Amino acid sequence: MIIDLHCHSHFSDGLHSPHELVQMAVARGVQYLALTDHDTVAGLEGIRKACQEANAPLQLINGIELTVSWKKQVLHLLGLHLEQPETLNRLINKQHELRKERARQIAEQLEELGMEQVFEQVQDIAGHDHIARPHFARLLVEKGWVKDIQTAFKRYLTRGKPAYVPTAWVSMEEGVEAIHQAGGLAVLAHPCQYGFTRTKLYECMDALKASGGDGIEVVSGDSSPQQIKEMAKACEDFDFLASSGSDFHGTGLSKMAMGQQAALPENCRPVWQNWGIEEQGSL
Numbered sequence: 001m002i003i004d005l006h007c008h009s010h011f012s013d014g015l016h017s018p019h020e021l022v023q024m025a026v027a028r029g030v031q032y033l034a035l036t037d038h039d040t041v042a043g044l045e046g047i048r049k050a051c052q053e054a055n056a057p058l059q060l061i062n063g064i065e066l067t068v069s070w071k072k073q074v075l076h077l078l079g080l081h082l083e084q085p086e087t088l089n090r091l092i093n094k095q096h097e098l099r100k101e102r103a104r105q106i107a108e109q110l111e112e113l114g115m116e117q118v119f120e121q122v123q124d125i126a127g128h129d130h131i132a133r134p135h136f137a138r139l140l141v142e143k144g145w146v147k148d149i150q151t152a153f154k155r156y157l158t159r160g161k162p163a164y165v166p167t168a169w170v171s172m173e174e175g176v177e178a179i180h181q182a183g184g185l186a187v188l189a190h191p192c193q194y195g196f197t198r199t200k201l202y203e204c205m206d207a208l209k210a211s212g213g214d215g216i217e218v219v220s221g222d223s224s225p226q227q228i229k230e231m232a233k234a235c236e237d238f239d240f241l242a243s244s245g246s247d248f249h250g251t252g253l254s255k256m257a258m259g260q261q262a263a264l265p266e267n268c269r270p271v272w273q274n275w276g277i278e279e280q281g282s283l
């Protein structure tokens with residue numbers, strides 16, 4: 001069974017349209033797919049339509065990847081299998097305003113460093129005003145300021161660098177609650193990507209559990225076998241459900257293609273256990 005519960009479209013910082021994602025999913029034999037754009041559900045209707053029009057052998061799961069604050073950290077919280085995505089609109093609007101304001105500030109910082117008309121250009125790259133840092137990274141590459149996206153982050157866009165702007169995203173607790181109100185499951189995305197020590201990561205998972213969180217992403221696109229083992233163990237320790245997703249952003253942008261991430265370890269309880277998906281899942 002090929003399942004991918006984490007990917008992005010051009011409604012956030014992905015490169016592809018929902019229509020293209022459906023075609024790629026089918027080409028790769030993906031049977032279950034969740035589109036999880038950052039702080040928006042704007043692509044969900046389009047991907048459903050594209051799937052129906054193509055009569056694709058693909059089951060869609062409504063998703064979102066919320067940017068949340070926990071202590072002084074920024075975390076990503078997946079909302080999966082949302083029954084009423086529109087319930088999230090209030091929170092989404094709030095995040096969208098924060099994102100727009102942050103984009104203006106990042107643009108100002110880059111202008112102080114000598115770039116011109118940054119806000120206008122970054123909106124052109126994104127094709128909308130739901131701006132994420134990778135859009136700025138792409139602009140920096142296009143303008144020849146850096147050689148690649150990674151360097152753009154390393155020199156300008158990550159915490160402590162000149163164009164980093166701290167933002168008061170919604171709290172992890174609010175995120176979990178909103179996802180639950182929308183009928184979904186709240187899952188900590190890519191736990192090994194925050195640069196936490198083991199102690200800090202467990203403290204974070206403790207807080208997630210205390211907030212009513214449902215699970216963690218045991219397998220993410222860039223997980224090592226060792227990390228997968230450790231996250232499977234964390235699932236047991238916290239009685240969490242386990243999720244699996246590629247975090248695909250686009251060909252050339254992501255190392256991992258859609259649906260190509262490693263399988264969940266045997267000892268995990270999959271997050272999809274009550275979604276009516278059989279282990280041998282045929283459609």
Ligand code: AMP
Pocket residue numbers: 013038067131132133134149150153154158249
């Ligand atoms: P934002 O939500 O606007 O802060 O952007 C976060 C996104 O930036 C993540 O979802 C990744 O797609 C991307 N990202 C974050 N850190 C890096 C990095 N070091 N290199 C490349 N992309 C990154």
Ligand code: MN
Pocket residue numbers: 008013038134249
């Ligand atoms: Mn992203």
Ligand code: MN
Pocket residue numbers: 065076189190
């Ligand atoms: Mn993420």
Ligand code: MN
Pocket residue numbers: 006007008065247
């Ligand atoms: Mn993601």
